[in-house]
Amino acid sequence: DTGVSQNPRHKITKRGQNVTFRCDPISEHNRLYWYRQTLGQGPEFLTYFQNEAQLEKSRLLSDRFSAERPKGSFSTLEIQRTEQGDSAMYLCASSSYRNTEAFFGQGTRLTVV
Amino acid sequence: AQSVTQLGSHVSVSEGALVLLRCNYSSSVPPYLFWYVQYPNQGLQLLLKYTSAATLVKGINGFEAEFKKSETSFHLTKPSAHMSDAAEYFCAVSDRNTGNQFYFGTGTSLTVIP
Numbered sequence: 001d002t003g004v005s006q007n008p009r010h011k012i013t014k015r016g017q018n019v020t021f022r023c024d025p026i027s028e029h030n031r032l033y034w035y036r037q038t039l040g041q042g043p044e045f046l047t048y049f050q051n052e053a054q055l056e057k058s059r060l061l062s063d064r065f066s067a068e069r070p071k072g073s074f075s076t077l078e079i080q081r082t083e084q085g086d087s088a089m090y091l092c093a094s095s096s097y098r099n100t101e102a103f104f105g106q107g108t109r110l111t112v113v
Numbered sequence: 114a115q116s117v118t119q120l121g122s123h124v125s126v127s128e129g130a131l132v133l134l135r136c137n138y139s140s141s142v143p144p145y146l147f148w149y150v151q152y153p154n155q156g157l158q159l160l161l162k163y164t165s166a167a168t169l170v171k172g173i174n175g176f177e178a179e180f181k182k183s184e185t186s187f188h189l190t191k192p193s194a195h196m197s198d199a200a201e202y203f204c205a206v207s208d209r210n211t212g213n214q215f216y217f218g219t220g221t222s223l224t225v226i227p
Binding site: 004006033035040041042043044045048055056091093100101102103104105106107109 | 117122147149154155156157158159162164203205213214215216217218219220
């Protein structure tokens with residue numbers, strides 16, 4: 001069990017550019033979550049997958065954000081036309097079945113300049 | 114809808130003193146409850162969880178929490194603080210019926226004074 005892996009750990013991008021982050025969950029986990037965390041705040045829910053199906057998406061999520069989990073294994077989160085307000089830590093988590101704890105990755109810190 | 118309130122965004126204790134971090138939840142039915150710890154530039158690590166068994170839950174690193182339905186609380190305690198406990202602590206809740214997401218509080222930053 002290597003835990004949840006996220007890449008890259010850090011990303012600096014210019015405003016207006018597109019970025020993509022990857023998350024590799026724990027291998028037997030069928031549930032995958034994306035969260036965003038800004039300084040001094042708790043993680044904010046973005047979206048949730050069960051296997052390859054995206055079952056829930058935050059209403060606060062801009063159309064510039066899209067997530068996929070094509071084969072029910074790894075997931076990608078893409079942000080198009082980045083804005084300075086997108087600067088945050090993006091956290092991925094996975095769990096084996098509903099209502100157990102989520103295991104978090106180290107996160108990807110995005111800085112938009 | 115689920116929500117979590119953490120009272121006190123910053124808590125300072127002396128090394129060896131009792132640690133008490135407060136968490137209250139709002140839910141129509143008793144949810145599942147969690148405490149996570151986060152060190153700088155790291156992800157979240159689970160300290161302990163309450164799912165429906167014993168109301169006093171023991172976790173890692175000497176932490177424990179008690180679920181009190183009448184008070185809708187799940188406060189985190191540790192009898193004796195250690196310097197290594199300095200970190201950000203988050204209380205979280207999930208709906209036991211859907212479990213589709215975890216709702217986090219805004220966190221409590223714990224400082225341990227030598």
